[in-house]
Amino acid sequence: MAANPEHHDVLVVGAGFSGLYLLHRLRQRGLQAHLVDRAPSVGGTWYWNRYPGCRCDVESMTYSYSFDEELEQEWSWSARYADQPEILRYLNHVADRFDLRRDIQLETSVTAARWDEDASLWRVTTNHGEVTARWFVMATGCLSVPNTPRFPGLDRFAGAWYHTAAWPEDGVDFTGQRVGVVGTGSTGIQTIPQVAAQAEHLTVFQRTPNFSIPAWNGPMDPAAEAARKAIYRETRATARRGPTGDIWPESTSTALAVSAEEREAEYERRWHEGSFSFLSAFHDITTDEAANETAAEFVRNKIRATVTDPAVAELLCPYEHPLGTKRLCVDTDYYATYNRPNVTLVDIKHAPIEEITEAGLITGGTEYAFDSLIFATGFDGMTGALLAVDIRGRNDQSLRDLWAEGPHSYLGLTVHGFPNLFTMTGPGSPSVLSNMMTSIEQHVEWVDECIGHLSEQGQTTIEATPDAQADWDQQVHDEAYATLYPRAASWYMGANIPGKPRVFLPYIGGVGKYTEICADVAADGYRGFVVA
Numbered sequence: 001m002a003a004n005p006e007h008h009d010v011l012v013v014g015a016g017f018s019g020l021y022l023l024h025r026l027r028q029r030g031l032q033a034h035l036v037d038r039a040p041s042v043g044g045t046w047y048w049n050r051y052p053g054c055r056c057d058v059e060s061m062t063y064s065y066s067f068d069e070e071l072e073q074e075w076s077w078s079a080r081y082a083d084q085p086e087i088l089r090y091l092n093h094v095a096d097r098f099d100l101r102r103d104i105q106l107e108t109s110v111t112a113a114r115w116d117e118d119a120s121l122w123r124v125t126t127n128h129g130e131v132t133a134r135w136f137v138m139a140t141g142c143l144s145v146p147n148t149p150r151f152p153g154l155d156r157f158a159g160a161w162y163h164t165a166a167w168p169e170d171g172v173d174f175t176g177q178r179v180g181v182v183g184t185g186s187t188g189i190q191t192i193p194q195v196a197a198q199a200e201h202l203t204v205f206q207r208t209p210n211f212s213i214p215a216w217n218g219p220m221d222p223a224a225e226a227a228r229k230a231i232y233r234e235t236r237a238t239a240r241r242g243p244t245g246d247i248w249p250e251s252t253s254t255a256l257a258v259s260a261e262e263r264e265a266e267y268e269r270r271w272h273e274g275s276f277s278f279l280s281a282f283h284d285i286t287t288d289e290a291a292n293e294t295a296a297e298f299v300r301n302k303i304r305a306t307v308t309d310p311a312v313a314e315l316l317c318p319y320e321h322p323l324g325t326k327r328l329c330v331d332t333d334y335y336a337t338y339n340r341p342n343v344t345l346v347d348i349k350h351a352p353i354e355e356i357t358e359a360g361l362i363t364g365g366t367e368y369a370f371d372s373l374i375f376a377t378g379f380d381g382m383t384g385a386l387l388a389v390d391i392r393g394r395n396d397q398s399l400r401d402l403w404a405e406g407p408h409s410y411l412g413l414t415v416h417g418f419p420n421l422f423t424m425t426g427p428g429s430p431s432v433l434s435n436m437m438t439s440i441e442q443h444v445e446w447v448d449e450c451i452g453h454l455s456e457q458g459q460t461t462i463e464a465t466p467d468a469q470a471d472w473d474q475q476v477h478d479e480a481y482a483t484l485y486p487r488a489a490s491w492y493m494g495a496n497i498p499g500k501p502r503v504f505l506p507y508i509g510g511v512g513k514y515t516e517i518c519a520d521v522a523a524d525g526y527r528g529f530v531v532a
């Protein structure tokens with residue numbers, strides 16, 4: 001440990017969308033901010049996830065920064081939904097454009113952080129030694145710790161295996177190979193059509209079928225781009241006010257109050273619009289089981305109409321969870337991929353993977369042989385990256401212990417007992433239920449203004465009160481249980497990680513409502529916090 005650790009006003013962990021913007025804001029305010037990231041590049045999730053087919057399933061003209069009008073006007077996205085290399089280029093451009101790199105230290109992993117009561121600062125341990133900071137911001141993302149299930153025998157597999165979230169930088173050529181993919185969430189659904197087009201044979205191992213809506217992706221239309229740029233300020237404001245952080249209209253009708261024909265027509269219209277707008281076709285889709293079933297059956301019929309083998313189509317039809325309660329997927333040619341002669345779908349719900357062998361894997365007593373195996377098996381969502389660091393607050397309280405039965409937070413941003421710690425898009429915030437960009441910018445601006453306000457007032461600590469935290473935990477729970485979401489064994493519920501507490505993690509009350517609450521808390525002198 002260094003005798004005199006390097007000191008910063010603010011230490012930010014994570015060089016993704018959130019950390020980069022926060023660094024920029026804090027520096028503009030004259031604070032000395034320092035950003036570290038374990039990766040060799042900026043980009044966060046867009047650095048690590050580089051699997052074939054990886055792209056954003058939120059439209060790029062809303063999944064991009066809004067804080068700088070020149071950037072917004074000058075940057076051109078090549079497609080409606082940009083792919084991973086383009087998003088990574090954008091983030092690198094932002095790092096250069098705002099001269100961020102001089103305060104970014106890469107290949108630096110934070111392993112522990114301890115609140116020093118006497119000095120009122122955080123002591124943060126990294127692989128390069130100790131750093132101290134008055135303010136400590138975990139901008140580590142919601143989906144940063146990959147989940148690789150412990151299939152017995154994985155170490156004896158003679159082929160190559162990959163997790164989609166730790167993809168080789170040089171890519172992988174599957175030409176002529178027999179490939180297996182485990183997992184059919186958003187990632188699997190993006191990568192399966194791409195791998196199928198290259199491999200000699202692809203076998204998909206599906207535990208739970210998912211609902212997927214077509215992206216209708218394509219090259220950016222210059223006229224549409226110009227039209228959107230002309231009204232960028234209005235659309236950004238709409239995104240911030242609405243529940244989803246995006247700009248499609250929310251329906252005020254209920255699905256069962258309209259005729260079957262009207263309902264079908266609206267679903268058809270939204271289907272052809274593409275993406276998550278489908279979930280907003282009627283306002284009760286996520287709260288009323290019967291309403292939800294009408295949307296679910298519409299999608300199942302699309303699957304049946306697309307997939308030529310009726311048995312395969314039926315296997316792809318989700319029945320287990322209401323539509324949307326596991327994150328809706330957005331695809332390009334996903335269901336049609338199962339019409340290819342070189343693609344096989346294997347149900348592992350009823351015959352789980354027994355073991356990985358030298359040649360491949362065994363399920364239902366059958367061995368499937370592969371050259372390569374791909375795990376698109378997701379992440380330890382929302383809490384994984386926060387708990388990967390041994391964070392200790394007042395009285396050496398460990399965050400891991402405090403959250404052993406599920407996370408507690410005030411506004412999803414702060415935790416009682418952990419002064420001056422901010423968890424960007426943390427559990428208890430809208431984050432993953434919204435267009436992340438809208439939520440990230442709202443968090444960055446709130447945290448920056450909070451730190452700025454306190455610094456101007458000569459105040460050095462802010463800490464959530466236990467009452468404010470308990471009240472927020474309750475609100476997060478109540479909002480969730482007024483919907484169908486907790487019925488699904490989803491990663492939103494922590495259900496994908498063995499042993500993880502089943503707690504609904506994000507705040508589902510909507511971005512607009514949440515933003516108002518946060519603004520009101522600040523305007524009310526940081527209500528619910530002790531400031532000293």
Ligand code: N01
Nearest residue numbers: 055056057149183184185186187188207208327376377378
């Ligand atoms: O992960 P997932 P993901 N045996 O957890 C299966 C974001 N994202 O990486 O459903 C067998 O959704 C698991 O099965 P089941 C987005 O927020 C964004 O696909 O648990 N199978 C499931 O099929 C998304 O929601 C973009 O029964 C096992 C799959 O693996 C989030 O990332 C793109 C298994 C995991 O699905 C996570 O998506 C991609 C086991 N032991 C992702 N364990 C954008 O475009 C897991 N599975 C912005």
